[in-house]
Amino acid sequence: MSTDTYSDILKLNKELGQSMSTNNRYEVAVLSNIMTTQLKEILEYYLRREGIYADVVFGDYDNIVQDSCKFKDRNCIIIVWELGNIIDGFYYKANTMEKDELEDVILKTKNEIDFVLANLKSTSLVLINKFSSLIYSYPYIRQNNLDEAARALNSYLEMRISANMILIDVDKVLAKVSIDKSIDLRFYYSSKSLYSIDYYKEYMKFVKPIFMFASGKVKKAMIFDCDNTLWKGIVGEEGLQGISMSARNTEGIVYEEVQYLALELAQKGIIIGLCSKNNPEDVDDVIKNHSDMTLKDQHILIKKVNWDDKITNLKSTARELNIRLDSFVFVDDSEFEANLVKEGLPDITVLQVPKKLFEYPKLIRENIGLFFNISNTVEDKRKIQMYKEQSQREQSKESFNSIEGYLKSLELKVSVYEDKVELIPRMSQMTQKTNQFNLTSRRYTEGDIARFLEESKYRNFTFSVNDKFGDYGVAGLVILELNELNNTAIIDSFLMSCRIIGRNIEYAFFDFLVEKLRFQNINSIEAVYIKSPKNEMAANFYENIGFGIIKTVDNTKYYNLKMENYKSKLIDYVEITDGK
Amino acid sequence: MESRIKNVMASVFEVDSSQINNDTSPDTLESWDSLKHMNLILALEEEFGVEFDNDDITNMINFNLILLILKEKA
Numbered sequence: 001m002s003t004d005t006y007s008d009i010l011k012l013n014k015e016l017g018q019s020m021s022t023n024n025r026y027e028v029a030v031l032s033n034i035m036t037t038q039l040k041e042i043l044e045y046y047l048r049r050e051g052i053y054a055d056v057v058f059g060d061y062d063n064i065v066q067d068s069c070k071f072k073d074r075n076c077i078i079i080v081w082e083l084g085n086i087i088d089g090f091y092y093k094a095n096t097m098e099k100d101e102l103e104d105v106i107l108k109t110k111n112e113i114d115f116v117l118a119n120l121k122s123t124s125l126v127l128i129n130k131f132s133s134l135i136y137s138y139p140y141i142r143q144n145n146l147d148e149a150a151r152a153l154n155s156y157l158e159m160r161i162s163a164n165m166i167l168i169d170v171d172k173v174l175a176k177v178s179i180d181k182s183i184d185l186r187f188y189y190s191s192k193s194l195y196s197i198d199y200y201k202e203y204m205k206f207v208k209p210i211f212m213f214a215s216g217k218v219k220k221a222m223i224f225d226c227d228n229t230l231w232k233g234i235v236g237e238e239g240l241q242g243i244s245m246s247a248r249n250t251e252g253i254v255y256e257e258v259q260y261l262a263l264e265l266a267q268k269g270i271i272i273g274l275c276s277k278n279n280p281e282d283v284d285d286v287i288k289n290h291s292d293m294t295l296k297d298q299h300i301l302i303k304k305v306n307w308d309d310k311i312t313n314l315k316s317t318a319r320e321l322n323i324r325l326d327s328f329v330f331v332d333d334s335e336f337e338a339n340l341v342k343e344g345l346p347d348i349t350v351l352q353v354p355k356k357l358f359e360y361p362k363l364i365r366e367n368i369g370l371f372f373n374i375s376n377t378v379e380d381k382r383k384i385q386m387y388k389e390q391s392q393r394e395q396s397k398e399s400f401n402s403i404e405g406y407l408k409s410l411e412l413k414v415s416v417y418e419d420k421v422e423l424i425p426r427m428s429q430m431t432q433k434t435n436q437f438n439l440t441s442r443r444y445t446e447g448d449i450a451r452f453l454e455e456s457k458y459r460n461f462t463f464s465v466n467d468k469f470g471d472y473g474v475a476g477l478v479i480l481e482l483n484e485l486n487n488t489a490i491i492d493s494f495l496m497s498c499r500i501i502g503r504n505i506e507y508a509f510f511d512f513l514v515e516k517l518r519f520q521n522i523n524s525i526e527a528v529y530i531k532s533p534k535n536e537m538a539a540n541f542y543e544n545i546g547f548g549i550i551k552t553v554d555n556t557k558y559y560n561l562k563m564e565n566y567k568s569k570l571i572d573y574v575e576i577t578d579g580k
Numbered sequence: 581m582e583s584r585i586k587n588v589m590a591s592v593f594e595v596d597s598s599q600i601n602n603d604t605s606p607d608t609l610e611s612w613d614s615l616k617h618m619n620l621i622l623a624l625e626e627e628f629g630v631e632f633d634n635d636d637i638t639n640m641i642n643f644n645l646i647l648l649i650l651k652e653k654a
């Protein structure tokens with residue numbers, strides 16, 4: 001698909017636009033001090049292809065400061081601040097400048113940066129290209145004024161940006177495309193347009209994971225086949241000593257590198273799993289007893305080693321971990337197996353070990369962006385442990401006759417927190433990543449959440465859950481807007497992380513919430529359910545507890561509940577308390 | 581070659597390729613402005629694997645001239 005020509009992109013982008021629903025646009029504004037006309041359709045196309053209906057507008061030429069105010073309410077702002085043009089002709093004037101002249105230009109730009117960052121501090125997502133001197137100064141052996149300006153401005157940016165802003169290291173994009181192929185000076189002299197089509201395509205490949213994350217489309221698990229995927233050789237035939245995954249062997253070294261990449265992901269809280277046609281004892285033997293294995297039992301969360309087909313195994317992996325198949329990446333050396341999974345489970349991203357084995361680590365590395373995560377929270381680091389506990393719970397489920405009996409035995413405890421500032425990153429993350437039990441699927445940045453906490457008309461509850469097997473962490477969120485004039489509460493967002501679904505916690509929590517609101521003389525609650533491709537499971541939640549439907553418009557159901565009509569599910573096995 | 585050029589022009593100017601004829605020029609096609617002209621040049625270069633110089637770019641202002649210049653390059 002990366003081979004689509006610009007002409008194809010223009011045509012396909014228009015067609016995708018016509019086929020997509022218009023009520024869920026993702027609005028992007030590009031602010032720049034050069035012309036970036038071709039970025040529009042290329043950006044739109046790369047995102048529309050992933051189901052994100054992007055729509056790009058441009059600010060006026062060289063008007064970044066003024067436009068940062070005008071466009072701040074878009075879903076995303078991209079700032080393309082070209083170093084060579086921070087003043088007219090800077091790229092050819094800079095090296096003639098005296099130190100104080102150069103300082104003046106840098107200071108002027110820093111002041112502009114301050115304005116822009118202040119204007120955009122509440123925008124959901126801001127991508128800021130780092131200043132780059134590379135395309136101008138690459139032939140110079142010594143550091144020159146352009147390098148110095150780029151360094152000063154970038155370290156200033158790093159100091160000043162807030163949590164909703166991400167700096168994009170465009171040098172990495174330039175390196176991939178090459179400077180010669182990135183720059184098209186013909187149109188710079190005539191129209192201040194500097195970059196090539198190839199550059200914009202590569203730029204979009206580089207930043208796409210950020211948009212995927214912001215739209216709740218993120219990969220959570222990497223599942224490996226074993227033979228010739230995690231190690232060289234076939235353990236069932238060649239035995240423990242016949243296989244290799246160490247630097248002492250010219251092919252084994254490739255597998256050592258891949259195992260380290262998998263370890264890197266495991267340490268970030270990505271699920272690493274196995275799905276392999278093998279005797280389970282053979283594979284266990286390798287993991288426990290082969291001294292060259294980098295991945296150990298504690299890194300591998302789930303093992304489906306048997307002779308069943310891989311589609312069945314991957315489906316049951318998804319079920320047991322309670323995550324969706326489209327959050328899987330699957331790696332296999334067999335073309336047959338890879339194609340089978342691609343066809344049978346088209347939502348899964350499938351990587352096949354390349355025929356040229358030395359390209360295998362590169363393939364894994366190039367896909368690491370799929371697991372991109374804006375903030376690193378404590379929850380991420382604890383995730384592996386939590387998923388392990390989930391598997392244990394699934395297994396103990398089987399020994400109970402009724403789900404009720406099982407849930408009672410869990411000794412579920414819920415702690416509710418209100419307006420807790422320390423939880424802002426986690427709250428934002430939950431709105432970004434929760435898809436299934438999410439009544440409105442509204443995505444908020446940390447800046448958005450901080451605003452809800454500041455404004456007194458909002459009440460923001462989060463809750464954490466634990467049971468006798470362990471701690472699920474902070475896993476639920478409600479944002480309420482109060483209208484004290486008519487004693488009404490409006491539910492802006494209500495969501496629960498998938499790892500606590502199926503325990504009736506939502507019903508128990510709602511009892512608690514209704515009690516709190518009654519105490520505040522609230523006598524009715526308004527709510528909506530906005531249907532998304534993934535939240536079917538929550539479609540009838542409000543009906544189940546006594547809400548009445550007022551109207552249904554497109555994919556949205558509007559509800560109202562008079563407090564006296566509230567139907568509690570009388571869940572008596574979840575203990576709910578105010579958290580500290 | 582003619583139909584490939586017409587397809588590229590249709591994509592760039594966001595019209596149906598049947599609307600592109602031998603006389604199509606900025607005067608007959610409203611969407612053919614200076615920005616779209618740049619997009620057209622870039623798209624044609626990629627499609628035919630050629631590079632146009634400044635004179636070519638200023639001269640390529642109707643279908644026949646585009647065809648003529650591309651034939652010289654090919």
